[in-house]
Amino acid sequence: MKEAVPEKEEVPKKVAEPEKKKRKGRGATYMPTVIRKKIHDSRSTVAVNRRGQLVGPTAVELQSYVGVLVRQSVPITITTWHKVPNELKNKIWEQILAVFDVDPRAKKMVLSSAAAKRKQFKSRLSTRHIIPFKNNPEMLRKPPSIYNFITQKEWEGFVALRLSAKYLKMRENATTWIRSKKYNHHLSRRGYANKELDIQAESGITYEIERHEMWKIAHAKKNGEFENEVVREIPICFTQFQDDLTKKRKEGAVTFSGAEDVLTAAIGPKHPGHVRARGFGTNPSTYFNLPPKTR
Numbered sequence: 001m002k003e004a005v006p007e008k009e010e011v012p013k014k015v016a017e018p019e020k021k022k023r024k025g026r027g028a029t030y031m032p033t034v035i036r037k038k039i040h041d042s043r044s045t046v047a048v049n050r051r052g053q054l055v056g057p058t059a060v061e062l063q064s065y066v067g068v069l070v071r072q073s074v075p076i077t078i079t080t081w082h083k084v085p086n087e088l089k090n091k092i093w094e095q096i097l098a099v100f101d102v103d104p105r106a107k108k109m110v111l112s113s114a115a116a117k118r119k120q121f122k123s124r125l126s127t128r129h130i131i132p133f134k135n136n137p138e139m140l141r142k143p144p145s146i147y148n149f150i151t152q153k154e155w156e157g158f159v160a161l162r163l164s165a166k167y168l169k170m171r172e173n174a175t176t177w178i179r180s181k182k183y184n185h186h187l188s189r190r191g192y193a194n195k196e197l198d199i200q201a202e203s204g205i206t207y208e209i210e211r212h213e214m215w216k217i218a219h220a221k222k223n224g225e226f227e228n229e230v231v232r233e234i235p236i237c238f239t240q241f242q243d244d245l246t247k248k249r250k251e252g253a254v255t256f257s258g259a260e261d262v263l264t265a266a267i268g269p270k271h272p273g274h275v276r277a278r279g280f281g282t283n284p285s286t287y288f289n290l291p292p293k294t295r
Contacts, residue, residue: 045101050208053193053281054106060190062100066110067117069095072149076122077157081115089114109281116280126162126171134163182230183267185218192218192279212238212263215277237266 047056054062069092074084089111096102096110125144133139143155150158161167187195195218196209216235219226226232242262263277270276275287 043099043101048103048106049193049197051193051278051282051287052105052109053279054102054109055193055197058100060194062096062102063113065099066096066114067121070114070118071121074118075154076125076150077154077161079161081118113280125158130159130162183219183234184227186221187218192277193281211261211277212242212266215263218277234266238262241265
């Protein structure tokens, strides 16, 4: 497996189009710090919270490195993460351990993150370098020069997959679903776990912030406002449900168990396998069986 090398984003030139104001996306990731660690044979310890999530500045750096590794190591023509050979996944993990001191129990979580980042990379390739030029074959002849780890054969195969009727239909359905989402958080790429860590450090608290409070924080803009009326109504519901559930619990009318909390009462359950407002690396079977941490 090749060593990860820095990349610099390059977008193909387009045919003349009416000018539009577009949000500038994040460019390719540079990892000079990680490269220095390899040269000096030093490792940084990655902190873990009580839920087993990787947190802190080093965890953010690790996640960036995971993204670089996975896109440079796994051919884009492998359609799903499940089809990636275990030998290749283990090599990715070994390269991570060469630079970061990570709890071995986090391997599954880190490789799941690698799978997600690979999916994002392939989506970005499609969005920036294929779909805009689907009617201009000349622009699709070669892979973007910045991604010199993508071979010509890989690129041709990937372009064919992304321009297939099956993929275009799937993309259309996914776009419709994304546009239909009512609740969009405003967290940075550091995520829920690191946001909670920031709040705890700033406030001097050590207890876990309740899910509905984290949801409210994550869905507020920098100015503290919510993006639309639908989202704005949810915190009001939190107060109503919290008072109602507390009263019923005291009366013995309800018993809290698992995900049955204020957030679930207000919004409804998350689809299986995910825990709302807790971020990547948590799952219902482990999270809701954790002993509560008192204040």
